[in-house]
Amino acid sequence: MVSKPQPHPANHEHIELFLDALFLESGSSDNTLSAYRTDLTKFSDFIAPMELPAVETQNVEQYLAYRVDIGLSPRSTARSISALKRFYQHLIREKQLRISPMETISRPKAGQSLPKTLSETDVEALLHAPNVEEPMELRDRAMLELLYATGLRVSELIGLRMEHINQNQAVVFVKGKGGKERLVPMGEEALDWLARYLKFGRPALVKHATDFVFVSKRGVGMTRQTFWHRIKHYAMLANIKSDLSPHTLRHAFATHLLNHGADLRVVQMMLGHSDLSTTQIYTHVANERLKSVHQAHHPRA
Incomplete structure (x- = not known):
């Protein structure tokens, strides 16, 4: 049986350093930090074994496609996009990245329905x-x-x-x-x-x-x-x-x-x-x- 690839070992530290900075800079609540940790960890699991700073826009697009495909709501996906945008802005401020992979990614419109299509x-x-x-x-x-x-x-x-x-x-x-x-x-x-x-x-x-x-x-x-x-x-x-x-x-x-x-x-x-x-x-x-x-x-x- 083929084992599932494990997240890059550095990703946990990337996430925790971001959450620490978020708490110190914005005084974010425990609930907000917990939600961000969950969203970023799920993304880290999806891109495994890739390291978070190495992510490209197409990886994010694939993740968003996966989320919709398994039936997650636009509201949940919008929150996940927000977390990723703030995370990659943090990496840019820390000079770990020059361009965010989230630059062209927009939040789904509220109530936006999926188009009917054909096989x-x-x-x-x-x-x-x-x-x-x-x-x-x-x-x-x-x-x-x-x-x-x-x-x-x-x-x-x-x-x-x-x-x-x-x-x-x-x-x-x-x-x-x-x-x-x-x-x-x-x-x-x-x-x-x-x-x-x-x-x-x-x-x-x-x-x-x-x-x-x-x-x-x-x-x-x-x-x-x-x-x-x-x-x-x-x-x-x-x-x-x-x-x-x-x-x-x-x-x-x-x-x-x-x-x-x-x-x-x-x-x-x-x-x-x-x-x-x-x-x-x-x-x-x-x-x-x-x-x-x-x-x-x-x-x-």
Whole structure:
């Protein structure tokens, strides 16, 4: 039987020196000190056998993903983040560190709910549900593929104009919330289905001059509600039991990228999030990634 790695022997001393400083500087109560000791010890156990000053931001992100994965509350995680932030600020003051690994870590918003997402198997079933011999369903297949490949918001997807699509470079130009602009790669599969739709589907649907990429059966721009009803229709055809939301494929895009090793900041840029803390909520699904990281890097894996 493989034994569990033990915390670095210096970590206990690091924690106790921090708590002593906290008591002397702030006069923190015994309850506060005890709570901080518990939070820091749990983190030390998680990163074992690493020493606390050697921690990097990705280690903290993995710990936060683990906490959510085992069902700990956002309130508890917020307290743990506070303890870690104060601990690493202490190490910087003591000149044991130059940059805190907590610099880009934000506390979870109160009441922030976890996004509903789909497994990769469910996504495949959903993408294959439309009958692509029909122009309208070919349009829907292209929309679903593009949504999953890019992580666009539904409002961004239906608002796409022809000038926003660059098939040669396989990118989509998006103007998101607050007028913020970004370029998002669409990938070969989405590009292929988009090209098929533009060649065979869109000409059959367009009845009036329009520069919208995706048009309704009346030949005009689509509404969010129309596309949402289409998603629910295909979910029924694919026998998907999970509750869906209009942004389910956006959530799946983010979580599946993280599961396959994508950097959180890259996902943040592609989603158009201004704050990394908004993207961090997706780390709860990084179970597969955590397992692979452990197997690849832990000496006893």
